Amino acid sequence: MSETNSIFSSYEKDSKFYDEIFDEDGNVKKVYQTLFDLYSGHSSQDYARLNDKAKASFFNQGITFQVYNDNEAKEKIFPFDLFPRIIDPKEWEHIERGVLQRSKALNHFIWDIYHDKKIIKQGIVPLDLITSSANYLHQMIGVDPPGGIYNHISGTDLIKHSDGKYYVLEDNIRCPSGVSYVICNRTALKRALFGVFNHYNAHTVTDYAQNLLEMMETVKPRGVDEPNCVVITPGVYNSAYYEHSYLAKAMGVELVEGRDLFVENDFVYMQTIKGPERVDVIYRRIDDAFLDPLEFRPDSALGVPGLFSAYKKGNVCLVNAPGTGFADDKAVYTYMPEIIKYYLNEEPILNNVHTYHCSRPDELKYVLENVDKLVIKPVDEAGGYGISIGNKLTKEEIEKVKKTIQASPRKYIAQPIMSLSVHATYIEESESFESRHVDLRTFCLLGANKEFVLKGGLTRVALRKGNLIVNSSQGGGSKDTWVLKSKS
Amino acid sequence: MLARVANNLFWMGRYIERSEHLARYLNVNYFSSLDAPNDKSQSRKHVLHSLLFMANGPVDKDYELTEENVFYDIGLNPETPYSIINAVKYARENANGARDLISTELYESLNKFYHFVLRYDSDFFVKKGLYDFTTQVTEATAVLRGKIRGTLLHDEVYAIIMLGVNIERATQVVRIIQAKYYDALNAQGGYEDKFSKSYEWTTLLKCIESYDMMRRHYRKTPTSITTLEFLILNDDCPRSVMNSLVQVKKHIEQLNLDKNPQKDSAAFLIGKTHAEYCYKTVDTIEGNIESFIEDIQNTLFEIAKKIEKEYFQIR
Incomplete structure (x- = not known):
C-alpha cells in the first residue's frame, strides 16, 4: 500500500542504510504500522498546513535562535518534523542502561584523574591524552565536588548503523543542550496531530525539569537544608537562551546572569529586590573558561569573580563541575570500553565505534x-x-x-565509516515524506543517589538529502521521540 | 526576585504602556483634526506639530512637518528613540530578560505584537495605514494588559510591572494634557470662550479614551475645567493621574510592607504625593496648568528614580 500513497510516494529506500520505518522487504515495520496508516489518511495539503501552523507556533512562542547575516540578526526556528520517531520498550531499556553506565564510568574516570590517577598509573589510558587536553583544569586537582558528582548532566549522541545496532558517537558532558526542544517537539506534535497519541502509549517528557531540580538538590553543599538552586545564563543574546529560561521557569527557580551574583567570604549571593540572597547550587550554562575571571579567562564579563574559590571551599555546587571537558573529547572516547571495564567491572552495554x-x-x-x-x-x-x-x-x-x-x-x-539510519521526514519542497538521516541525543542526570534518563530524547534529522550532518547550524531539524511504555 | 529582572519587568510595563499612548494619540488627534471646527485646529502643521511634541517634546525648527515624516518618525522609524517600533522592541527585550518569571501566554502575546510591528510595511503605514496600524497597536496593548492581569500571580512580579505601567500612564497622560493645553492656547477662536471651550478639550479626552465616560459623568460639553478635573483628579477615571497614583501607592505597599516608610524612600514620596492629590481641587490647577505639569512631571521622575535606586541596583 505504501507504493500507492502519495504522501510517501517519493520515499526512496536505500539498502545501504538502516531504515527505521521500513524493513528489508519494503514493508512498514509493525510498531509504525498504525502511525503509517493514520498519516496516510491525510492529504499533502493537510501536511502543508500543519507544517505552517507548527512553524508559526514555534515562532510566536519565541522558540528561536539568532542567525547573523550582513550585520542583521534574524530569528530562526529550529525546524520541527511532523513524523515522530518511535523507540520500543525493549530497545529503550538497552539504551537507558547503556547511557547510565557510560555516565557513571565517566564520573569515576574524572574523579580518578583529578585525584589518584590510577587508570594512568596502571597504563590503561596514556597520560598525554589527558594533559594535552585544553579542557583539563589543573585547578580541579584534589577538589571534591558536593556529592562526588562531576557530570551531573550528560547528553549522549547515538546513531543506528546499517547493522541495526546503536553506536555512541560522542558523550557530551560539558553543557549539553537541546532538552527544551524535546519538550517543545512533544507539545508541537500534540497540537498538530493530537489524534495519533490515542493509538500509542508514549512516556511523558515533561518530567525532566522536576528531575533536574531533584538532582540539583541532592548535590547541595554541606550544612544546607533547603538549597537555593539557580540557572546561570550568558544572557538573552545567547543562542540557547530559550532553553535556559525554559528550564528556570519549569523548575520555578531564578534565571541569573553573572552580574546578578557576587561572592563574599567565599559564599555566593544574588542581588534581589530585598537585598542579597544566598545561592547554593548553580546549573551553569556558561563554559568553564568564563565562569570566574579571577581563576580562568580574566576578560570574562559573563562570570562571577570569586566563584571558583567558593566552589573549592564547598560552599556552592556547580552543575556540571568545571573541568569535565577532557573526558568527552575524541581521544578519550576511543578508550571508553576500557574505562567502563576498569571502573565498573562491566562489559560496555552500548557499542563504541571501533577504533x-x-x-x-x-x-x-x-x-x-x-x-x-x-x-x-x-x-x-x-x-x-x-x-x-x-x-x-x-x-x-x-x-x-x-x-x-x-x-x-x-x-x-x-x-x-558509520552510516546514520534513515527516517520518514516531511520535506516542504516536495510536500511529502522522504527518507532522511537521523541520530538521537539522550539526556542523563546523575546526582548523589539519584539517577534519571529522560524517556525520550532529541532525534535530530539532517533535512538536506543525503546529508549526514544533523547539527542545527547545518540545516538540521528534529523530531518528537516516543519511548513506548511496555505492555505488561 | 532578582533586582536586574525587576528592572526588566518595570520597563516592560512602561514600554507597553508607552506604545499604547503614542498610537492612540497619533490616531485620535490626527483623525479628529480632519474636520475640526476652526482653521487652526484643522491645519496640518498644527496637528503634526502637536503629534511630534507629544512624542518627543519641543519640535526642532528645521524639522520638515509632513505627514510622512511625522508618521514614520513616531510610528516605525527604528532611528528615532521615541518611536512605537522602539517602544515595542524595548518592551520585548525587557520581557526576554524576565522570561522565566512571566507566563508563556504573556510572552507569546508580546512576541506576536513585536513581530506584527516589525513586519508592518512602513510605506503603506505613512500613506494609508495610519488608522489600521495605530488601532492594532492599541488592541494589542489591551490584550497584553489582560494577560498581565489574568495570567500572572498577583505577587511581586505583578506589583513591579504595575508600578511601571502606572508611572508611565501618569507620565503619558500628563504629556498629552500638556500637548493639548498648548493646542488649546494656539487654536482659540470659533466659540464664545475661546480657551476654556476649545474643541481641543474634546480631542484631549478622546486621546485618553475618556470622552464617553466624561460625558456620562458631567452630562455637559467638556470645558477646560471639567476636562482637567476629570483627567487629573477623578479617581474613578481609569486613566486619571489620581487613579495612577492610587495604583502606584497600592503596588509599592505590596513590595514594601513597612507601614511607616523612611522619609527618603520611594514609598514615602508616593504616599505623600497621593495625599496631596486627595486634597487638590481643580481651581488650583486650572489657573496654573504649566506649573502643575512641571511639578507632577518632576515628581513622577523622582519616584521612578527612587524605585530604581531601592529595588533595581545590582553591585
Missing part, C-alpha cells in the same frame, strides 16, 4: 589495507581538521594518506 590505533602494529596493518573503508582522524586535532573519509578519496589520495600515516602512526586513529 584502530595506528600505534599498534597489527591494527596499523589493517588500516593501511582498508583506507577506503575507514575514516582516518588525527588524535590531537579538534573541530574536524585533518580528517580523511576513505570512500570519498581518489586512488592517489589514498596513497598519500597511507604515507602520512606510516610517517607517524602514533598520530592517527581510524574508524569504520
Whole structure:
C-alpha cells in the first residue's frame, strides 16, 4: 500500500542504510504500522498546513535562535518534523542502561584523574591524552565536588548503523543542550496531530525539569537544608537562551546572569529586590573558561569573580563541575570500553565505534589495507581538521594518506565509516515524506543517589538529502521521540 | 526576585504602556483634526506639530512637518528613540530578560505584537495605514494588559510591572494634557470662550479614551475645567493621574510592607504625593496648568528614580 500513497510516494529506500520505518522487504515495520496508516489518511495539503501552523507556533512562542547575516540578526526556528520517531520498550531499556553506565564510568574516570590517577598509573589510558587536553583544569586537582558528582548532566549522541545496532558517537558532558526542544517537539506534535497519541502509549517528557531540580538538590553543599538552586545564563543574546529560561521557569527557580551574583567570604549571593540572597547550587550554562575571571579567562564579563574559590571551599555546587571537558573529547572516547571495564567491572552495554590505533602494529596493518573503508582522524586535532573519509578519496589520495600515516602512526586513529539510519521526514519542497538521516541525543542526570534518563530524547534529522550532518547550524531539524511504555 | 529582572519587568510595563499612548494619540488627534471646527485646529502643521511634541517634546525648527515624516518618525522609524517600533522592541527585550518569571501566554502575546510591528510595511503605514496600524497597536496593548492581569500571580512580579505601567500612564497622560493645553492656547477662536471651550478639550479626552465616560459623568460639553478635573483628579477615571497614583501607592505597599516608610524612600514620596492629590481641587490647577505639569512631571521622575535606586541596583 505504501507504493500507492502519495504522501510517501517519493520515499526512496536505500539498502545501504538502516531504515527505521521500513524493513528489508519494503514493508512498514509493525510498531509504525498504525502511525503509517493514520498519516496516510491525510492529504499533502493537510501536511502543508500543519507544517505552517507548527512553524508559526514555534515562532510566536519565541522558540528561536539568532542567525547573523550582513550585520542583521534574524530569528530562526529550529525546524520541527511532523513524523515522530518511535523507540520500543525493549530497545529503550538497552539504551537507558547503556547511557547510565557510560555516565557513571565517566564520573569515576574524572574523579580518578583529578585525584589518584590510577587508570594512568596502571597504563590503561596514556597520560598525554589527558594533559594535552585544553579542557583539563589543573585547578580541579584534589577538589571534591558536593556529592562526588562531576557530570551531573550528560547528553549522549547515538546513531543506528546499517547493522541495526546503536553506536555512541560522542558523550557530551560539558553543557549539553537541546532538552527544551524535546519538550517543545512533544507539545508541537500534540497540537498538530493530537489524534495519533490515542493509538500509542508514549512516556511523558515533561518530567525532566522536576528531575533536574531533584538532582540539583541532592548535590547541595554541606550544612544546607533547603538549597537555593539557580540557572546561570550568558544572557538573552545567547543562542540557547530559550532553553535556559525554559528550564528556570519549569523548575520555578531564578534565571541569573553573572552580574546578578557576587561572592563574599567565599559564599555566593544574588542581588534581589530585598537585598542579597544566598545561592547554593548553580546549573551553569556558561563554559568553564568564563565562569570566574579571577581563576580562568580574566576578560570574562559573563562570570562571577570569586566563584571558583567558593566552589573549592564547598560552599556552592556547580552543575556540571568545571573541568569535565577532557573526558568527552575524541581521544578519550576511543578508550571508553576500557574505562567502563576498569571502573565498573562491566562489559560496555552500548557499542563504541571501533577504533584502530595506528600505534599498534597489527591494527596499523589493517588500516593501511582498508583506507577506503575507514575514516582516518588525527588524535590531537579538534573541530574536524585533518580528517580523511576513505570512500570519498581518489586512488592517489589514498596513497598519500597511507604515507602520512606510516610517517607517524602514533598520530592517527581510524574508524569504520558509520552510516546514520534513515527516517520518514516531511520535506516542504516536495510536500511529502522522504527518507532522511537521523541520530538521537539522550539526556542523563546523575546526582548523589539519584539517577534519571529522560524517556525520550532529541532525534535530530539532517533535512538536506543525503546529508549526514544533523547539527542545527547545518540545516538540521528534529523530531518528537516516543519511548513506548511496555505492555505488561 | 532578582533586582536586574525587576528592572526588566518595570520597563516592560512602561514600554507597553508607552506604545499604547503614542498610537492612540497619533490616531485620535490626527483623525479628529480632519474636520475640526476652526482653521487652526484643522491645519496640518498644527496637528503634526502637536503629534511630534507629544512624542518627543519641543519640535526642532528645521524639522520638515509632513505627514510622512511625522508618521514614520513616531510610528516605525527604528532611528528615532521615541518611536512605537522602539517602544515595542524595548518592551520585548525587557520581557526576554524576565522570561522565566512571566507566563508563556504573556510572552507569546508580546512576541506576536513585536513581530506584527516589525513586519508592518512602513510605506503603506505613512500613506494609508495610519488608522489600521495605530488601532492594532492599541488592541494589542489591551490584550497584553489582560494577560498581565489574568495570567500572572498577583505577587511581586505583578506589583513591579504595575508600578511601571502606572508611572508611565501618569507620565503619558500628563504629556498629552500638556500637548493639548498648548493646542488649546494656539487654536482659540470659533466659540464664545475661546480657551476654556476649545474643541481641543474634546480631542484631549478622546486621546485618553475618556470622552464617553466624561460625558456620562458631567452630562455637559467638556470645558477646560471639567476636562482637567476629570483627567487629573477623578479617581474613578481609569486613566486619571489620581487613579495612577492610587495604583502606584497600592503596588509599592505590596513590595514594601513597612507601614511607616523612611522619609527618603520611594514609598514615602508616593504616599505623600497621593495625599496631596486627595486634597487638590481643580481651581488650583486650572489657573496654573504649566506649573502643575512641571511639578507632577518632576515628581513622577523622582519616584521612578527612587524605585530604581531601592529595588533595581545590582553591585
